[in-house]
Amino acid sequence: MISFVLRRLLSALPTIFIVVTVSFFLIRVAPGGPFDGESHIDPRILENLKRVYQLDQPLWMQYWLFLKNLAHGDLGPSFFFKDFTVAQLFAVSLPVSMENGAAALALALAFGISLGTVAALRQNHGVDHAVMGVATIGVTIPNFVVGPLLTLIFALGLSWLPAGGWNNGAFANRVLPVVTLALPQMAVIARLTRASLIEALRANHIRTLRALGLPTTTVTLHALRGALLPVVSYLGPAAANLMTGSVVVERIFGIPGVGRYFVDGALSRDYTLVMGTVILISVFVIVFNLIVDILYSFLDPRVRME
Amino acid sequence: MSEGEGRSLFDDAVARLIGNRAAVASMIFLAVMTLACFVGPFFTGHPYDKVYPDYVKAAPSFEARPTAEEVAETATRIARRFRARVEDFRLDQGRVEIGLAGAGPVDPRIVDYYERADGFAGVHIAGRSDDGRKLTLRADVRQIRFWFGTDGNGRDLLTRVLIGGRISILIGILATGVALMIGVSWGATAGFLGGRVDMMMMRVVDILYALPFIFFVILLVVFFGRNFVLMFVAVGAIEWLDMARIVRGQTLVIKRQEYVQAAEALGVTTAALIRRHVVPNTLGPVVVYVTLLVPKVILLESFLSFLGLGVQEPMTSWGVLISEGANNNRDLAYLLIFPALFLTSTLFALNFLGDGLRDALDPKDR
Numbered sequence: 178m179i180s181f182v183l184r185r186l187l188s189a190l191p192t193i194f195i196v197v198t199v200s201f202f203l204i205r206v207a208p209g210g211p212f213d214g215e216s217h218i219d220p221r222i223l224e225n226l227k228r229v230y231q232l233d234q235p236l237w238m239q240y241w242l243f244l245k246n247l248a249h250g251d252l253g254p255s256f257f258f259k260d261f262t263v264a265q266l267f268a269v270s271l272p273v274s275m276e277n278g279a280a281a282l283a284l285a286l287a288f289g290i291s292l293g294t295v296a297a298l299r300q301n302h303g304v305d306h307a308v309m310g311v312a313t314i315g316v317t318i319p320n321f322v323v324g325p326l327l328t329l330i331f332a333l334g335l336s337w338l339p340a341g342g343w344n345n346g347a348f349a350n351r352v353l354p355v356v357t358l359a360l361p362q363m364a365v366i367a368r369l370t371r372a373s374l375i376e377a378l379r380a381n382h383i384r385t386l387r388a389l390g391l392p393t394t395t396v397t398l399h400a401l402r403g404a405l406l407p408v409v410s411y412l413g414p415a416a417a418n419l420m421t422g423s424v425v426v427e428r429i430f431g432i433p434g435v436g437r438y439f440v441d442g443a444l445s446r447d448y449t450l451v452m453g454t455v456i457l458i459s460v461f462v463i464v465f466n467l468i469v470d471i472l473y474s475f476l477d478p479r480v481r482m483e
Numbered sequence: 484m485s486e487g488e489g490r491s492l493f494d495d496a497v498a499r500l501i502g503n504r505a506a507v508a509s510m511i512f513l514a515v516m517t518l519a520c521f522v523g524p525f526f527t528g529h530p531y532d533k534v535y536p537d538y539v540k541a542a543p544s545f546e547a548r549p550t551a552e553e554v555a556e557t558a559t560r561i562a563r564r565f566r567a568r569v570e571d572f573r574l575d576q577g578r579v580e581i582g583l584a585g586a587g588p589v590d591p592r593i594v595d596y597y598e599r600a601d602g603f604a605g606v607h608i609a610g611r612s613d614d615g616r617k618l619t620l621r622a623d624v625r626q627i628r629f630w631f632g633t634d635g636n637g638r639d640l641l642t643r644v645l646i647g648g649r650i651s652i653l654i655g656i657l658a659t660g661v662a663l664m665i666g667v668s669w670g671a672t673a674g675f676l677g678g679r680v681d682m683m684m685m686r687v688v689d690i691l692y693a694l695p696f697i698f699f700v701i702l703l704v705v706f707f708g709r710n711f712v713l714m715f716v717a718v719g720a721i722e723w724l725d726m727a728r729i730v731r732g733q734t735l736v737i738k739r740q741e742y743v744q745a746a747e748a749l750g751v752t753t754a755a756l757i758r759r760h761v762v763p764n765t766l767g768p769v770v771v772y773v774t775l776l777v778p779k780v781i782l783l784e785s786f787l788s789f790l791g792l793g794v795q796e797p798m799t800s801w802g803v804l805i806s807e808g809a810n811n812n813r814d815l816a817y818l819l820i821f822p823a824l825f826l827t828s829t830l831f832a833l834n835f836l837g838d839g840l841r842d843a844l845d846p847k848d849r
Contacts, residue, residue, distance in 0.1 A: 319826075459693070
């Protein structure tokens with residue numbers, strides 16, 4: 178298994194390399210520069226600034242330097258958030274996003290799978306229609322509508338929870354953002370679970386279990402093991418997405434997560450920060466796809482880790 | 484259908500689609516919504532960028548503004564600025580007569596101030612005492628309605644929601660059209676030519692897939708920031724990746740069919756083969772994907788507008804309106820609820836229509 182993991186990670190290196198290269202040159206050809214925001218810089222100061230950040234070198238040289246630093250695990254200093262390196266920025270904000278993402282994922286899985294299971298067991302009954310109706314709403318309504326609506330109801334209307342702010346990760350401050358993150362995922366998971374569980378419940382081995390007179394719970398658990406495969410493969414990219422933070426949710430609730438750097442970095446041409454975010458996403462996507470493949474081989478013994 | 488005539492596959496698909504009540508309802512809803520957004524703004528009685536300073540943050544209501552009290556209140560307020568008081572006030576059948584009295588002569592320029600107020604029109608001096616201390620004004624009360632209320636700048640929300648819908652729908656269609664053209668031609672060419680060309684073309688797609696989507700979009704904002712239309716042409720130019728994969732998969736199947744080989748044997752050129760025989764037959768899955776792509780693009784536009792990277796004031800879109808509503812929802816929930824309702828109901832209808840089309844065009848999937 179260890180050799181499987183290592184081989185998979187090694188084979189991902191070329192992908193990351195291409196992504197890094199394309200992104201590096203794309204952001205460099207974009208009009209504007211990192212110091213455009215400052216009004217009236219003395220040309221000599223600008224020159225010095227460029228020298229400090231090695232922007233005076235030819236582009237291919239900068240690219241080479243960037244790759245060399247990257248190989249040492251150094252993402253470089255941020256241009257916009259002066260006095261911080263990109264690694265320092267991520268060290269503070271990434272845990273926040275990951276905690277929220279993980280909580281949202283757990284919530285989405287717990288509710289999504291149970292709702293989907295209930296709907297599948299009561300197919301075409303009232304419960305099923307209700308669950309699927311709610312799930313369709315959950316898939317359709319974008320999070321920048323859900324977030325403000327939840328704030329409107331639970332923070333401003335009922336005054337149960339704070340409307341925003343982080344407050345060092347107090348539980349009350351986490352509830353609304355985590356729920357906002359979880360709702361659409363919950364809806365998708367419920368739909369996937371329902372669809373594949375309905376099919377799994379018709380399988381021969383499940384019929385045999387039923388014929389043996391086993392209780393419904395046991396039968397359902399057996400069916401779920403096979404039925405969860407599509408959910409698991411959906412979870413790879415979804416988890417990577419959740420863990421790297423959501424710009425919208427972080428902006429609505431004022432959370433100091435990593436999501437905002439995606440937008441801020443690119444808008445202020447903070448080259449190193451942009452590259453950092455690109456690498457971050459790529460690594461997360463690759464790692465979570467790997468985890469999905471490993472989980473897959475546990476759920477389905479026909480899939481081998483080779 | 485006349486006797487002896489066969490039922491084409493297309494007829495079957497249409498019949499299945501018409502049988503799907505949710506899909507039909509969605510089609511009707513979308514037609515009404517589009518019509519409302521494109522024609523509606525001409526009939527609301529308000530230009531989308533007209534500011535009514537006297538009615539900032541007016542609550543939604545069917546009642547006409549100004550109300551009788553508001554007319555009296557405005558009359559007093561303006562009079563006070565000219566150190567005059569309202570001595571006589573008569574409101575009757577949409578006409579108002581205001582008798583002003585001041586300690587000194589009342590400046591006749593007060594007429595302009597009344598004229599500028601949103602509630603009055605055709606203000607004129609009806610009578611003036613010799614010493615100028617008394618002034619009688621006559622004016623029409625101009626009544627207007629704000630069904631959805633007004634925003635923080637005093638602009639009619641109904642008009643703005645409709646105009647915003649126009650932008651959102653246009654952009655959805657525009658970007659989807661671009662994605663459709665690039666995706667179909669790329670996928671069909673790659674699939675039909677096969678071999679090394681196919682491999683190269685699909686590697687390009689894979690690499691573009693691997694780039695973080697949000698990075699790509701923000702980069703486009705950076706490139707085309709000032710030109711919103713160009714930007715969505717570019718968004719369409721990213722969204723074609725799935726389309727290319729779908730069409731390529733279909734093409735691989737179609738090009739092995741006898742009729743394609745027959746056409747090839749008859750000497751039809753490759754370009755004509757792709758155009759005449761391959762592309763029309765990929766239509767089913769493509770139509771389904773297109774219906775699902777339109778809401779995706781509308782969402783993307785709203786997302787960008789939400790971040791403040793979208794259309795610029797005074798033009799608006801559903802995303803901009805939702806973002807404004809979310810920012811000051813303390814006592815003005817309607818600013819969020821109306822645009823959110825329009826956006827989500829449209830997305831709903833598009834999704835239902837997409838599902839209906841999939842069931843209609845791809846019966847083996849059920």
